[in-house]
Amino acid sequence: MKTTLIFIRHGQSESNKDQIxxxxxxxxxxxxxxxxxxxxxxxxxxxxxxxxxxxxxxxAYDTGLPVAQTHGLTxxxxxxxxxxxxxxxxxxxFEKIAELYPDDYKKWMNDIGRARxxxxxxxxELYRRVVKRVLEISEENLGKTVCIASHATPVxxxxxxxxxxxxxxxxxxxxxxxxxxxxxxxENGQLTAKIKGDTSHLGxxxxxxxxxx
Numbered sequence: 001m002k003t004t005l006i007f008i009r010h011g012q013s014e015s016n017k018d019q020i021x022x023x024x025x026x027x028x029x030x031x032x033x034x035x036x037x038x039x040x041x042x043x044x045x046x047x048x049x050x051x052x053x054x055x056x057x058x059x060a061y062d063t064g065l066p067v068a069q070t071h072g073l074t075x076x077x078x079x080x081x082x083x084x085x086x087x088x089x090x091x092x093x094f095e096k097i098a099e100l101y102p103d104d105y106k107k108w109m110n111d112i113g114r115a116r117x118x119x120x121x122x123x124x125e126l127y128r129r130v131v132k133r134v135l136e137i138s139e140e141n142l143g144k145t146v147c148i149a150s151h152a153t154p155v156x157x158x159x160x161x162x163x164x165x166x167x168x169x170x171x172x173x174x175x176x177x178x179x180x181x182x183x184x185x186x187e188n189g190q191l192t193a194k195i196k197g198d199t200s201h202l203g204x205x206x207x208x209x210x211x212x213x
Contacts, residue, residue: 001142001143001187002142002143002185002186002187003137003138003139003141003142003143003144003145003146003185003186003187004144004145004146004183004184004185004186005134005137005138005146005148005158005183005184005185005186005191006044006047006049006145006146006147006148006181006182006183007147007148007149007150007155007158007181007182007183007184008040008063008064008067008147008148008149008150008179008180008181008182009063009150009151009152009155009176009177009178009179009180009182009197010029010033010037010055010059010060010062010063010149010150010151010178010179011029011030011032011033011034011035011036011037011040011059011062011063011178011179012029012030012032012033012036012178012179012207013027013028013029013030013033013059014027014028014029014030015027016030016033016178016207017030018093019093019094019095020091020092020093020094021086021089021090021091021092021093021094021097021117022083022086022090022091023083023084023085023086023087023089023090023117023120024057024082024083024085024086024090025057025086025090025091026057026058026059027058027059028058028059028062029059029062029063032205032207033059033063033178033179034062035205036063036178036179036202036205036207037062037063037064037065037066037179038066039179039201039202039203039205040063040066040067040179040181040201041066041067041069041070042201043181043201044067044070044147044181045070047145048145049067049071049073049145049146049147050141050144050145050146051073051076051141051144051146051147052064052067052068052071052073052074052075052076052146052147052148052149053075053076053077053078053081053137053146053147053148053149054075054076054077054078054081054148054149054150055077055078055079055081055082055083055149055150055151055154056077056078056079056081056082057082057083057151059151060081060149060150060151061075061077061149063149063179064147064149067147067149075149078133080129080130080132080133081130081133081148081149081150081151081154082150082151082154083126083150083151083152083153083154084117084120084121084123084126084153085117085120085121085126086117086120086121087116087117087118087119087120087121088100088101088117088118088119088120089101089117089118089119089120090120101118104116104117104118110171111171112170112171113127113166113167113168113169113170113171114168123153123157123167123170124167124168126153126154126157127157127160127161127167127170128167130150130154130157130158131157131158131161134148134158134191135186135189135191138186138191139186152175152176155176155180155182155197156170156173156174156175156176157170157173158182158184158191159173159176159182159184159193159196159197160172160173161191162184162191162192162193163193174197175208176196176197177197177199177202177206177207177208178206178207178208179199179202179206180197180198180199180206181195181197181198181199181201182195182196182197182198183195
């Protein structure tokens with residue numbers, strides 16, 4: 001049996017707008033982010049969805065909430081779907097990170113698959129964490145359609161895995177835009193990407209910022 005996974009990256013957050021690296025800290029959606037989340041729910045209103053999961057961080061949960069309300073479902077919060085643990089980068093402006101931790105930040109910008117947030121999680125660790133949980137969710141929901149509201153790096157990691165890209169090569173996989181929709185199918189232990197980073201439902205409200213990771 002096949003499991004269909006619909007991934008949503010969270011809408012624009014206050015940290016996105018201010019270029020703050022947020023990691024596991026909560027940050028609210030901007031007014032634009034709230035509208036992006038609404039447009040996701042409109043795009044998915046006629047799609048049958050059996051279950052909804054979300055990162056327990058508010059920016060992802062709040063993006064998934066309009067979808068859940070439209071389908072009469074509750075969201076299962078899952079910390080395994082969180083963005084990267086940012087360590088010493090948490091809450092810092094991107095320029096400040098570059099100033100304080102130049103070597104680690106240069107690695108992040110130029111070779112993200114081998115990068116680690118100073119004092120925090122590596123991208124490879126996130127890749128393994130998120131892929132493991134997504135495979136579990138797929139097995140737990142065979143024959144169903146599941147919606148997952150998460151963050152840029154987790155969605156990027158799952159897309160990469162589905163395309164045969166290793167964690168160390170994650171730079172090959174582009175960042176998904178805010179409130180983008182990605183569809184991946186699971187069958188016989190394998191993930192296959194069907195749609196990646198679609199923002200057509202957002203019209204002129206699409207934003208392609210780095211995550212507040």
